[in-house]
Amino acid sequence: MNKTIITVVGKDTKGIIARVCTYLAENEVNILDISQTIVGGYFNMMMIVDMSQLAVHYEQAQNDLEELGRTMGVQVKCQREEIFEKMHRI
Helix, strand or coil: CCEEEEEEEEECCCCHHHHHHHHHHHCCCEEEEEEEEEECCEEEEEEEEECCCCCCCHHHHHHHHHHHHHHHCEEEEEEEHHHHHHHCCC
16 A cells, blocks of 8 residues: 555635545545544645555656645645654654
């Protein structure tokens, strides 16, 4: 399994989850876990996904998701699980 952490943060607007999930489904990415909250009008979502069947190169998916976020006015970041864990280890 090729786990990746995807985070989405920004001002809440309609369709954020739909657009991100549509991109993932179209590129053979399986969502393993998802959590989202809206606090004071700001949207925050964290997803754990399996990219082992990814239809494009990982870097392409990263760039596509970042660009998708820009079009919606939010920030989308993708990090491989092992990098995410090392960055957040105390």
